[in-house]
Amino acid sequence: MTTLQNKIAVITGGNSGIGLAAAHAFIKEGARVVIFGRNQDTLDSAVAELGPKAVGIQGDVTSLADLEKLKAETEMRFGQIDVLFANAGLGVFAPIDSVDEASYDKQFDINVKGVFFTVQTLLPLLKHGASVILTGSAVHEKGIATGSLYFATKAAVRSLSRTLAAELAPKGIRVNNLSPGIVRTNFADRTNLANEDFEGFIDMVASQAPLQRPGTMQEVANAARFLASDESSYMTASDVVVDGGWMNV
Template identity: 85%
Template sequence: MTTLNDKVAVITGGNSGIGLAAATLFIEQGARVVLFGRNQTTLDEAVSKLGPRAVGVQGDVTNLDDLETLKDETSMRFGQIDILFANAGLGVFSPIENIDEASYDKQFDINVKGAFFTVQKLLPLLKNGSSVILTGSAVHEKGVATGSLYFATKAAVRSLSRTLASELAPKGIRVNTLSPGIVRTNFAENTNIASDDFEGFVGMVASQAPLQRPGTMQEIANAARFLASDESSYMTAADLVVDGGWMNV
């Protein structure tokens, strides 16, 4: 069964990691997908891999002109959007005394400002019955040393999804948060954590989770597909946590 048949999905950060895994699954389920990403090379590679049902638009979620371009390109090609997956993000970890203003601004700009204005700019294209998914994180109710900025941005994203769900409900638009746990993606490339330290963090989180393992990109993509589809039509303002139980124990 193709649960996303003929739906149009826009995925920010869609050229790698969870975004690309979700794009792959969405297309398998019948959707047409617009990928939005900063790196033209990986964007082209992703579109080539995904085939004719994928389109790439290069840009940065922190740049409002780029988001306008994303809106215009999507409107020209498809006219409207059924699924908006605001997935772009990054994390930098540091003791509070070592955090400078530039690092603060970068994380909040990408993770929070980016999600907010992605929804705002693409709102005119979202049809009645559409689904907005914001990528949060299982850290948004946790506290771990050196994670102050990243954890705070994801708590803000969780709050944003609640308020947007309330505000956009009269337009027939559902808004939910998808909060992954620890997953091996290219996330480590976008942090300041050395690869060995990141693997140590993966092991620590996995050991504390009831399922005792990290997740996979496919498992997160499966959850995104559910939120994107009409199978979740009575869900809004929810936080779908896919983390092996780490956040809740």
């Protein structure tokens, strides 16, 4: 028996990167998956890649109307949700004196507001025993110049995983935080960093981590699969850090 047999999983930001890798991992373990993303072309491509156990729904996590559409279409197709992976996010890096209000709002809207209202909107569909996974980051306990907004958003997500775990436990719902370290994904496309600057950041982080290398999307997806499954049934409010040891040394 596969670990997610017949479970229904919803993944925001599931059309690329870690979200798409997790969708593959969940389907391999028997789940049916709803992926939610902004770009219709990459959404269609991801669904074609994932096969018949995947459904794509276009929308933006910062739009409550789009999240209501996600809820309505998921309920119509599947009725309830076993796994919610609130994964959509982005990062913009800049010195504090060059950050404007629009940049501040964009990062907090996607990385924090989007996570909070994803959980709130889909909460009525979450079954007793459901697993909620929030994508944080290994940066949430770090401080690096130019990272103030991104790092702060991920610290907020870590806080949400604690408080939501406490609040939703009486409903039989577990909430855990998944904190990837540096991984080569299309995340660079959602930052303001030039490719060479992003590669330099990867090299710097990898050199400081005990394992001395970047992670892979599959390694993070494996952790997400564990948190999604009943194998992690006694875990809630946890922070699962998949970063080669960078955050904790």
